[in-house]
Amino acid sequence: MRRSAAPKPHKREGIWYLVRRVPKEFAAFDRRCLVRISTGVAVADDPRGVRARDAVQSLGAGLEAYWRRLREGQSAEAGLRFEAARKRARSFGLAYRTNEELAAGPLDELMARIKLLLDKKSIEDAQDVSAVMGGEKRPAVRLSGLIKEFETIEQQNLLAMSPNQIKKWRNPKKRAVANLVGVIGDKEIASLTRDDAIAFREWWQKRIVEDGLDIGTANKDIGHVSKMLRVVDLTHQLKLEPVFRNLRLSGAVPGQRAAFTAEFIQEKILAEGALDGLNDEARHLIYVIADTGLRLSEAANLTTETIHLDREIPHVRVRPNGRRLKTGHSARDIPLVGGALAAIKLHPDGFPRYRDKAASLSALVNKVLASKELLPTSEHSLYSLRHTFEDRLTAVEAPEKVIASLMGHKWIRPKYGAGPSLAQKREWLQKIAFTPPGRM
Incomplete structure (x- = not known):
């Protein structure tokens, strides 16, 4: 989530309040348009709002944490339902398609799936219908959850690693995602655009020129993000656009490792x-x-x-x-x-x-x-x-x-x-x- 200006206390019926509009990224999880929370501090006792400012900042941080937990909990539940539907579709010999995808595709495929449910006598089974007709949306993975998702998919590769090797494997990916979120915000990976990827590349170009950072480090960041997106896309069939393709920076010089005499x-x-x-x-x-x-x-x-x-x-x-x-x-x-x-x-x-x-x-x-x-x-x-x-x-x-x-x-x-x-x-x-x- 992008950093916003520190919330200010608002007067309401003699009490200082935190007033926050629900950010767009959390609107699907919190249906309130505007959130008002009392600080419990009377305006008469704190006319300049000095104590109220501290209270509002604390309440604001708690509210944002609540929104994140709400999103993560619902996203996790939706992800489990999607995986169950996808596996069930495979048991029917089908590739999973959401109902939007089926509606946009050939009518023959839609009719064939309905006939399959009828032939299998599964038309009254809600789970079978959801799997065959695409009742579950594809999981909405955000950049902040990308590493966790990637690690779950790659867990078989981590089995042979020591704890320190896992840490070394994970850290550069964490750095890459943190850098990307700092540039474009904590977006859903399905909403990433080529403009987002280019903005990240330009951010690295600026750091290389102004701060003397290494081109190789920039390319590693781009490579880590690109690979994680590719693997998650393949696993969950998200049909993501390869927005980071061919964005590596040129001019990297291979490091020369010196030897003692x-x-x-x-x-x-x-x-x-x-x-x-x-x-x-x-x-x-x-x-x-x-x-x-x-x-x-x-x-x-x-x-x-x-x-x-x-x-x-x-x-x-x-x-x-x-x-x-x-x-x-x-x-x-x-x-x-x-x-x-x-x-x-x-x-x-x-x-x-x-x-x-x-x-x-x-x-x-x-x-x-x-x-x-x-x-x-x-x-x-x-x-x-x-x-x-x-x-x-x-x-x-x-x-x-x-x-x-x-x-x-x-x-x-x-x-x-x-x-x-x-x-x-x-x-x-x-x-x-x-x-x-x-x-x-």
Whole structure:
């Protein structure tokens, strides 16, 4: 709902009142044209309306909350009725059509549906008639309810995610919808127009020019909203116009992820005392990532079940283990050498402080590295250790298949057999292993 001017108190029979006209977006749920609510403050006791203004603002906020609850409750009930009718229509072998859609369509289809009800002897069954003849309107989903609706539809994709992964999945969508609502208001998705979409695009263009924001962020917002609308439209057969199609902004430059030099890592980051000030788990995770190339989340989520120090070749296994891996190729076994082996020996059960909290690990380590001038440029970060790992393997001319296997990347050829063995991978890792500081 668009922000309106703060309501002012009105005098009525010696009492200050809140007087509000029901906004158009709530008119279907509250049939009153004008709402009057007493503040209980007498004009004689508050002639300038100072106390009454505070009371009116509080009553106004409560009234708006009431309207929203009313809308959400009725919308939810209508949505359930619609879904029941749609499923019932399928049981008749029909695609659901509202009665307005049937009336606007071919007469033959309308007559065929009536004949079906007669043949099935369902003409007296109100639910069957509603399903076949389109008695329920399509659900009115508002932008404020779009994420919830999308999440309900996509729930099977969330089952494998950890709580933190779900949060990361949800947050950019929440940001995109909040930005859109801030530009055009909390409209029903069925009433969105191309003008609304263009207004959102122009709003982002202005922010990019005036505030120096990233084009990629704007395109992500547009992409998230467009995808959610497309999925909800497909599921509920809303027949929405693709108003966000082809609105992505041009000029986005792919981010260049920097890598440290091997010498910088060994001589600066792994120098004795260089990481003092970091807690043990964070410091030792740096050693693990540097010598395994693990993604931050993969290293932070190692557990007793995925750490194998007692094997002939000590190694860690990257597996879902309560969370979804980034890609299907991410599952892999990585031998432990150098600083990674030394660090894992100190943490045979993993790093519980940062389990499912890779973002916290990244924020802390990057802050400390920056304060100690251990980030050569603004493009460098903790994640740069992974890029250095790949560069180092390339420098010693490791086979591409070995590099892909260690990085968790897709191999360019069809996969046959088990891939490089632990012994083969350890052979190449030993060529690039760092020497950890004497005082771990």
